Amino acid sequence: MKFSIITVCYNSKDTIEQTINSVLNQTFKDFEYIVIDGGSKDGTVDILQKYQNQITFISEKDKGIYDAMNKGLKLAKGEVIGMIGADDFYPSNDVLEAVNAAFDTYKTDAIYGDKQYVNPEDTEKIVRYWTVGSYKKENWLNGWMPPHLSFYLKKSVYDAYGHYRTDFTCSADYELMLRMLYKNNVSAHYLPKVVMTMRNGGTSTASWKHRMVANQEDRKAWKINNLKPRWYTLWWKPLSKITQLFIKK
Numbered sequence: 129m130k131f132s133i134i135t136v137c138y139n140s141k142d143t144i145e146q147t148i149n150s151v152l153n154q155t156f157k158d159f160e161y162i163v164i165d166g167g168s169k170d171g172t173v174d175i176l177q178k179y180q181n182q183i184t185f186i187s188e189k190d191k192g193i194y195d196a197m198n199k200g201l202k203l204a205k206g207e208v209i210g211m212i213g214a215d216d217f218y219p220s221n222d223v224l225e226a227v228n229a230a231f232d233t234y235k236t237d238a239i240y241g242d243k244q245y246v247n248p249e250d251t252e253k254i255v256r257y258w259t260v261g262s263y264k265k266e267n268w269l270n271g272w273m274p275p276h277l278s279f280y281l282k283k284s285v286y287d288a289y290g291h292y293r294t295d296f297t298c299s300a301d302y303e304l305m306l307r308m309l310y311k312n313n314v315s316a317h318y319l320p321k322v323v324m325t326m327r328n329g330g331t332s333t334a335s336w337k338h339r340m341v342a343n344q345e346d347r348k349a350w351k352i353n354n355l356k357p358r359w360y361t362l363w364w365k366p367l368s369k370i371t372q373l374f375i376k377k
């Protein structure tokens with residue numbers, strides 16, 4: 129299967145080249161790499177132009193991160209879609225090969241794996257693991273979700289059930305995966321492998337104020353999909369991340 133890997137970025141000159149190289153160095157080669165830049169002014173575009181023969185990129189103002197992701201989805205021609213952030217990189221060169229093999233073996237519409245967080249100043253220092261575990265639909269009621277950037281989904285599912293909602297500011301990834309897996313019963317399989325490395329302290333973990341906004345949007349995600357969480361579902365979702373500080377591979 130052909131993959132489409134999408135990165136959205138803005139003023140990311142300090143990290144984007146590592147991201148690009150971690151994608152281009154994958155042993156699995158049947159993919160296109162799409163970068164959606166929000167009109168960077170810091171030299172990011174100069175770096176993208178260095179790789180213009182190996183990637184597809186556009187640089188223009190957007191309406192936010194999820195609008196940019198939707199631009200990438202509209203350009204994508206692969207059968208499987210994966211996202212990688214401009215601050216992130218693959219932990220090994222065989223990630224896409226392993227994900228492709230899992231799709232071939234398990235015949236599901238989605239594959240997801242584990243994620244690790246590293247010190248932003250020393251990316252060799254791992255500070256947190258997100259070990260996700262096998263897929264059980266009922267786990268959503270216990271605050272579970274797969275890591276967004278470790279989540280690979282067939283394009284046909286996006287075509288059937290829609291893209292990211294741009295009326296969300298920070299939880300459209302949660303809403304999309306909830307809509308796909310929980311509401312529409314899209315099949316998924318867990319790949320027990322670290323498939324993404326993320327610098328700690330990104331947008332989704334920025335502050336308690338941000339976390340409160342995310343909690344409100346998480347609640348909105350259930351409501352607009354006519355789904356009912358348990359009373360503790362959306363309180364336990366952020367609290368469960370504390371255990372990631374103590375789980376090591």
